[in-house]
Amino acid sequence: MGFFNTVYKIITTYWKQLLIGVGNTMLIALVSTIVGLLIGILVGIYRTLPPARNGFVRVLQKIGDVLLAIYIEVFRSTPMMVQSMVIYWGYAFMSGGKTLPLLPAALFIVSINTGAYISEIVRGGIISIDKGQFEGAQAIGMTHWQTMTKVVVPQVLRNILPAVGNEFVINIKDTSVLNVIGVVELFYQATVISKFTWATFETYAVVCVLYFVMTFTITLILRRIEKAMEGKAHFDLVEAPSKEAM
Amino acid sequence: MYKVFQITNLKKDFGANQVLKGINLTVNAGEVISVIGSSGSGKSTFLRCLNLLEKPTDGKIVFGDVVQSSAETIVVSNCNVLDAAFDVTKYRSKVGMVFQSFNLFNNMNVLKNCMVGQCKVLGRSKEEAKANAIKYLQLVGMDKYVNARPRHLSGGQKQRVAIARALAMDPQVLLFDEPTSALDPEMVGEVLDVMTTLAKSGRTMIVVTHEMGFARDVSTRVVFMDQGVIAEEGDPQQIFTNPQQERTKQFLSRVL
Numbered sequence: 001m002g003f004f005n006t007v008y009k010i011i012t013t014y015w016k017q018l019l020i021g022v023g024n025t026m027l028i029a030l031v032s033t034i035v036g037l038l039i040g041i042l043v044g045i046y047r048t049l050p051p052a053r054n055g056f057v058r059v060l061q062k063i064g065d066v067l068l069a070i071y072i073e074v075f076r077s078t079p080m081m082v083q084s085m086v087i088y089w090g091y092a093f094m095s096g097g098k099t100l101p102l103l104p105a106a107l108f109i110v111s112i113n114t115g116a117y118i119s120e121i122v123r124g125g126i127i128s129i130d131k132g133q134f135e136g137a138q139a140i141g142m143t144h145w146q147t148m149t150k151v152v153v154p155q156v157l158r159n160i161l162p163a164v165g166n167e168f169v170i171n172i173k174d175t176s177v178l179n180v181i182g183v184v185e186l187f188y189q190a191t192v193i194s195k196f197t198w199a200t201f202e203t204y205a206v207v208c209v210l211y212f213v214m215t216f217t218i219t220l221i222l223r224r225i226e227k228a229m230e231g232k233a234h235f236d237l238v239e240a241p242s243k244e245a246m
Numbered sequence: 247m248y249k250v251f252q253i254t255n256l257k258k259d260f261g262a263n264q265v266l267k268g269i270n271l272t273v274n275a276g277e278v279i280s281v282i283g284s285s286g287s288g289k290s291t292f293l294r295c296l297n298l299l300e301k302p303t304d305g306k307i308v309f310g311d312v313v314q315s316s317a318e319t320i321v322v323s324n325c326n327v328l329d330a331a332f333d334v335t336k337y338r339s340k341v342g343m344v345f346q347s348f349n350l351f352n353n354m355n356v357l358k359n360c361m362v363g364q365c366k367v368l369g370r371s372k373e374e375a376k377a378n379a380i381k382y383l384q385l386v387g388m389d390k391y392v393n394a395r396p397r398h399l400s401g402g403q404k405q406r407v408a409i410a411r412a413l414a415m416d417p418q419v420l421l422f423d424e425p426t427s428a429l430d431p432e433m434v435g436e437v438l439d440v441m442t443t444l445a446k447s448g449r450t451m452i453v454v455t456h457e458m459g460f461a462r463d464v465s466t467r468v469v470f471m472d473q474g475v476i477a478e479e480g481d482p483q484q485i486f487t488n489p490q491q492e493r494t495k496q497f498l499s500r501v502l
Binding site for chain 1: 297299330335336337338339340341342343345347348349350351352353354355362363366367368389390391392393394395398408411412415
């Protein structure tokens with residue numbers, strides 16, 4: 001019964017540290033996924049812009065395209081653990097020893113990393129939307145921005161939600177790599193606690209369960225959101241629409 | 247009576263494939279023009295060139311933009327649609343388009359479909375847009391369905407909503423791209439009825455269609471296209487009873 005005793009002790013003694021770890025992990029994962037999604041949508045809208053008629057603008061547009069492609073490829077092709085070291089210590093190197101505050105640094109790193117992945121997810125989502133939706137919007141005089149924000153992106157969001165949920169779950173787990181720069185997330189707390197207790201297995205077993213509870217809760221919540229976004233399966237006829245509609 | 251379109255020598259290539267080989271057509275306000283012809287004759291491409299969903303390769307489209315209109319006078323400013331500085335989005339809001347595959351916005355209900363363009367493109371208030379949308383939904387007999395999503399509707403219902411959406415922008419001219427071709431036979435009638443009502447009310451319409459009954463009985467002029475050119479045009483009676491060109495005769499003998 002030594003195992004359960006130790007686990008009990010870890011929880012009762014270090015619950016505060018564990019809670020801080022859970023809180024920071026969730027905060028970083030949630031904010032980064034949302035910011036990453038925004039980045040992804042903006043990049044998706046930009047990359048589907050029709051070529052400008054003005055030649056100079058068209059060149060600028062092309063340069064922007066290339067820069068975005070570089071951003072996506074660089075961040076998808078290097079480990080986030082390495083990125084966090086390079087960004088954190090790179091800043092310290094350039095600023096002559098000053099370091100970034102940890103939590104903002106963590107949010108920044110995970111956000112742009114997630115943005116690179118979600119950009120590709122959004123691009124796939126936009127491609128999958130029927131061309132008729134774009135034409136229907138263009139034909140009533142909508143601009144590209146209006147077409148995307150009013151018609152296309154809402155449909156894309158619904159279609160990519162499972163993939164974005166995936167990113168969210170991955171982020172919850174991948175924040176653990178941020179311990180290399182000392183961000184106080186759950187994994188970091190685990191390393192600290194295990195050094196105090198010398199009960200390495202028991203500590204990580206507790207943390208393991210905590211990670212699972214976090215990701216599984218998020219999965220359930222996302223399922224709910226997906227259902228809600230599907231909308232009603234039926235509708236009601238309106239007898240005097242001028243009064244009741246909307 | 248002003249000229250809505252003066253189209254001269256309109257050409258469209260897709261790579262090496264020349265789809266339009268020089269179209270000349272003038273469309274007067276109030277005309278209902280049916281464009282007929284076999285598949286691949288370029289009629290849909292021609293229509294799509296008119297609101298620049300396809301970019302013409304060459305030629306000229308002059309649009310008679312009504313800048314001011316009252317009971318006595320209409321002030322028209324003629325502008326070249328293919329001019330580089332031409333405001334395409336504003337122009338498109340004046341040229342209504344009805345598609346073969348409806349293209350209703352799947353993420354909005356029927357009412358929102360008919361309001362979003364008015365609010366976002368024309369800058370109308372919600373109340374004004376809603377009143378206008380309901381007016382035209384009543385006209386097409388879909389006002390009871392304001393809360394429905396496109397996926398709840400049949401093809402014929404979708405197309406009637408699509409017509410209301412185009413009308414709600416108060417366009418100067420309506421373009422129909424084979425509006426009944428994707429419909430079950432029993433739903434074709436309800437859409438043609440709406441189009442006939444519009445034609446009778448004096449709207450300017452250009453209709454690409456395979457419905458010869460509509461072309462003959464409702465339109466004021468029939469244009470027969472073949473291999474990227476207008477092979478023959480004239481009033482419906484003449485085209486259908488006494489076609490001059492051999493290819494028109496052949497086409498009509500196949501479809502009638």
